[in-house]
Structure formats: C-alpha cells, structure tokens
Amino acid sequence: EAGVVQSPRYKIIEKKQPVAFWCNPISGHNTLYWYRQNLGQGPELLIRYENEEAVDDSQLPKDRFSAERLKGVDSTLKIQPAELGDSAVYLCASSLIWNIEETQYFGPGTRLLVL
Template sequence: EAGVVQSPRYKIIEKKQPVAFWCNPISGHNTLYWYRQNLGQGPELLIRYENEEAVDDSQLPKDRFSAERLKGVDSTLKIQPAELGDSAVYLCASRGSGVPTDTQYFGPGTRLTVL
C-alpha cells in the first residue's frame, strides 16, 4: 500500500514569493491534515479536512495561507506571500476514519526555506 505522498520534498524561495505544496493521502482515507514543524519543535496542526470539508482551520494564518481539497482526495496548501518565518517542514497526514484512536499516517514532508 502506498503511503502519503508529498511534493516537492524541498523548496527554496525568496520572501514575498508564492509557494504551493501538494499532498496525496493514502487511498480511501477521508481525513487529511496539514501540519507545520518548525526547527526543534513538534508538528503543529494547521488544518484538518473530513472529505472535502475543512472542519478545523483555527490554526491556519488565513491572511497568507490557503488550502483546498477538491473532490476529497488530494490537497494543496498555499502560502502567498511567503515570509522568512514560514521556513519550516510542512507535513501532510491522513487517517482512514474519524475515530480518534485511529492512526494518522504521515508523509515525508516538504522542507521550505524562505530567503
């Protein structure tokens, strides 16, 4: 079974430029998460989708971040414009059901560097 796929793996951009990250969850997984992991810290949730609906985006900085999950499968996270403080690893995870005890499976992440 293929895991969570993310691309690109690495991205270097100048500040004020836009950037987008793509995630394809495990087949059949209805729940999709985007996390941000700053250097030396644990991941922090940005947004959670149940199918195509964003059910928790309270931690998403909406002035510059946006996300979509069309058709309830793959998802894109966008930053426009990027700031120096956005340098981090962006992780996507998926889960098969909404049961809290079910496992979240993580992708390898996209490492963003903003210069």
C-alpha cells in the first residue's frame, strides 16, 4: 500500500514569492492534515480536513496561507507571499476517522527554505 505522497520534497524561494505544496493521502483515508514542523520542534497542526470540508483551520495563518482539498482526495497548501519565518518542513498526514484511535500516517514532508 502506498503511503502519503508529497511534492515537491524541497523548495527554495525568495521572500514575497508564492509557493504551493501538494499531498496525496493514503487511499481511502477521509481525513487529511497539514502540519508545520520548525527546526528542532514537533509538528504543529495547521488545518484538518474531513473529506472536502476544512473542519479545523483555527491555526492556519489565513492572511497568507490557504488550502484546498477538492473532491476530498488530494490537497494543496499555498503560501502567498512567503516570509522568512515560513522556512520549515510542511507535513501532510492522513487517517481514517471512524475510530477513536484515528492513527495519523505522515508523508515525508516538503522542506521549504525562504531566502
């Protein structure tokens, strides 16, 4: 079974440029998460989707970040414009919601460097 797929794996951009990250969750997983992991820190939730609905985006900086999950499968996270402080690893995770354990499976992440 294929795991969570993310692309690109690495991205270097100049500040004020836009950037987008793509995630394809594990087949059949209806719940999708985007996390940001700063260097030396644990992942922090940005947004959670149940199917195509964003059910928790309270920690997404909405002035510059946006996300979508069309058709309830793939998802895209966008930053526009990027700032130096956005340099981090952006992780996508997916899970099945139907039990309390709801184990989250993570992708390899996109490592973003903003210059």
